[in-house]
Amino acid sequence: MILSKSSVYALRATLCLADAGDGDSVRVGDVAERLDVPQNYLSKILHVLAREGVLGVLASTRGPRGGFRLAVPPGDLRLTDIVRHFDDIPEGAQCLLGRERCLESDPCAAHEQWRHVGAALRDFLSDTTVADLGSEAGKAMCADMT
Amino acid sequence: MILSKSSVYALRATLCLADAGDGDSVRVGDVAERLDVPQNYLSKILHVLAREGVLGVLASTRGPRGGFRLAVPPGDLRLTDIVRHFDDIPEGAQCLLGRERCLESDPCAAHEQWRHVGAALRDFLSDTTVADLGSEAGKAMCADMT
DNA sequence: AGTATTCATCATATGCTCATGATAATTGCA
């Protein structure tokens, strides 16, 4: 698997929240049921996204009518901002063949192809925002989620 | 990490074997030292590759002058033949957004991009053979390995 | 103030990856 389950859960849950509307909070239980994911596990995952720094990915409020919601506009939220909390995204291309220094100027035989694999993942996560996916996918997933 | 350590170890070890020559066996200890990998752990990894079916990836012989060697010509040995024993290579594109049926004809918003990520990995592993990498990389790694 | 609601947190469990070290089994060779 390229992405861990935690990352996938976090992605899908965030899309649900994005689809719920602007200031509206959504309960973990509702998201968990919709995504068919253990509630407490998802709670911990969303908590990670809510706890990061001053303006995190998510915000949460406790008590009645509480829940999770996006902390930033979905258009400003890249997938990599979510995934990086749960998976190591390959930064530069680490040499697949284990060479200490594997540079463009003196590449190993696998260099270009392997770099391309990492770049495909990295670029997708960096170039795609929640807004790009939310308008359609969130609806498909969270349609009847009141 | 895209590939597990086991896969990477298996890849690098196989390249060492490919570079050693045609019928020559190489001891696990030598490969392990060269790759800086625990010997017993590597032994188990190579054993997996040697035990698969009638004509596996590797062959092994015990006792003095024993060791591991390629069971097929390096040009016929694709990286995917090695990696698939240790990692789940994404087959078709599983929908990132969790849709039950996410088809070309009715794709989710992430479909094309995510498919591309999986395809880049899959194609690299399928299109690259040990021979493609061995001639140069094996030499770099196993140069002074007698 | 009291209560229900909801997230936050803790304790625990399972299974996998990544190892380490010891022992068994097989083989080449003197």
Next chain:
DNA sequence: TGCAATTATCATGAGCATATGATGAATACT
């Protein structure tokens, strides 16, 4: 035959991902 070399296998364990269930803490509402 007997010894040394080498892979094969077993026992064990740390650490992490993936959970489950119970309890604590904050909040809205009456």
